[in-house]
Amino acid sequence: MANRDSFDRSSSELVSSLTVVNGSAMKEVNAPRASDEGLNEYRHLASPDDLSPAVDGVLKSDKHKEFAAFLKERSTLEEKHAQGLKKLCRSSHEAARRPDNRQGSYAQHYSEVIQIHDRMADNGVQFALWLHQMHEDLHDLAANIERGRKHWKQAGLSAEKRVQDAESMMEKAKVKYDSLAEDYDRARTGDKQSSRVFGLKGPKSAAQHEEDLHRKVQAADSDYQTRVQTAQSQRQELLSSLRPQAIKAMQDLINECDAGLTMQLQKFASYNEKLLLSNGLCVSPLNGQNNGQAPRSLRDVVYQIDNGQDLHNYLSSFASKIGHKSIEIRYERHPALTPSHQTPTFNSVKMPPNQDIQSPFPSGIQGEMIPLAGPPGPPGPLGQSLMQIPGATTSLPPTSSITEGNYGDFPPQQSFPVSGAGVQSQIPFTEVSSSNVYPQASTPIGTFSSDSLSAELPSSKPVFGVSLDDLLKRDGSAIPLVVYQCLQAVDLFGLEVEGIYRLSGSAAHVTKLRSMFDNDPTQVDFRNPEHFFHDVNSVAGLLKQFFRDLPDPLLSHDHYHGFIEAARIDDDITRRDSLHATINSLPDPNYATLRALTLHLNRVQEHSAVNRMNANNLAICFGPTLMGSNAGPDIADAGWQVRVIDTILQNTYQIFDDD
16 A cells, blocks of 8 residues: 555655646746856747748748849840950951041041040940859859758758657657556556456456556656657757747848849949949040050041042042043044035045055046056056055955945945055045045955865954053944944844853854954944854853953952952841942943943843753853953952852942943
8 A cells, every 4th residue: 555655645646747848837948048148049939939931931032032033134135245345346447448438637637536445345345254254153153052941941840740659659658658547546546447457367456457557657668758758858849949040040041142143242342333334434534644655535536527628639539540631622524525526435545654555546547447457557646556566466356446336335334354564454434634544345354255264364353362551542432343243243143042151162262253353343243143152152252251351350450349248248238339339440441341241141041941050150250251351369269259250240220320
């Protein structure tokens, strides 16, 4: 009985102690320990309704991420603006260096303006790099903050879970202990319902049953105390250590985030000020720097442009190109208005110096037959015939005659070559004068006999290998006759010939046609295909041969660099306009010939479905021919030459008018 009373006292004390633990005694857990002084200021946040969710919400805010995204977008915009400005400066600088652009003080100071903008673009590029680096720093900071937040959040949740599990186990032990204590109390007080108990070995007496319950109560009491102590230690650790540590760590992360964000904002403000200041110094540098050698301001550069002096220098550059010869104005009577008493005849034969053969026309020529090759005439000036000139032999037919009614059968202007001492004769229709000789007739040059291909005509009026300026001065036509005749022949007979200008004609035909033009181009008429042997490809080859033999190419050595630079431009409109400006600066005969050729080639390419010669194929054929095959510094210019001609053909009516 003494043992039973002592157990009863211990049981009642345990129950009372548990009641105290579950009641007010739990509040003592919140008391801080003196050993953790560094966490004292955070322990007031470690109540059951702690502020850790609020702290976690602060860390989860996207203020740093929003600013990082703003910096990234601003960096992209600044970089696009700076790169676009640099590209504009490069294209403007290249355009300003072209020879067809305005020169003088304008070009010089305009280049300085471009350089100022180029320096501003460099500042923009540097500013974009700074913003990008700030974005990267904020991105790294946000990643570190996020990792720390997740770590401490997981640690806090794990600690909370352990405390909840310990308290749950304690509650279960208490329920078991209370149930056993009630059974023991009923057995001890003599409850009749529990006076007889049946076990595996038979019925137990009340004393035995009470003893078994007593042992179970003691075991449950011991387990319950252990659970209570475990729950107390877990909660004490949570409130005094784990929660304060987590809250402190999360607040440190908040402080780190705020400090990093504040620093980046300060850098952003500083970089903006630096950008504006740098651009301001580019536009208007400070005076007195580097002993007066500082760059000039944009205002000073613009004010230094002298338009009047530029115009004066430009006009003065043409002074050497203006001829000082005065043109004599005189009256010339047309041969059709010649008085009836004067008999029309031929002009004098051009002879070398000191070999002047002149004779008045015989008065009795009308109605008579006058032999051109025969015995010498009567004594005197008339008796000196071409056959009597030393070393001179005519290439005329054996006999020929002129009657009164056949003057109009002769071409208006024919040339009869004389071999030997380089004698040349031109026999146009004119009136009788003291310088006239015997009239002579010949077969027109455009009419060929069976052996005409083997006959070589002397070059009395050479066309091939003569510059366009010399042809203009001699013939008075801006477009050479050989070009006009060839274009006319191809327009009439070659537009639907496959491979025109690409396929070669007969070399013998080309040689014969060339000698005809070098002899007298005015006697050639390609409207009749018999005159070019019905071989239009030879006419095309003759035209290309003429352009290849020019001393200065059609597009001129002086403008070669301008054409190549224009061809290098990628933009189609800009390239066309640049070529147009360079073409307008060509000499007059070059411009007129190029215009006629371009309009003709445009007609050729309009029939490309039949002749297979589009603009690009024609450009390949005419590129080196019109620009000079040896004009470029290297073989790479061949592609640019083709591009020049191709662009001209693609924009025929934008560059030349069609009239």
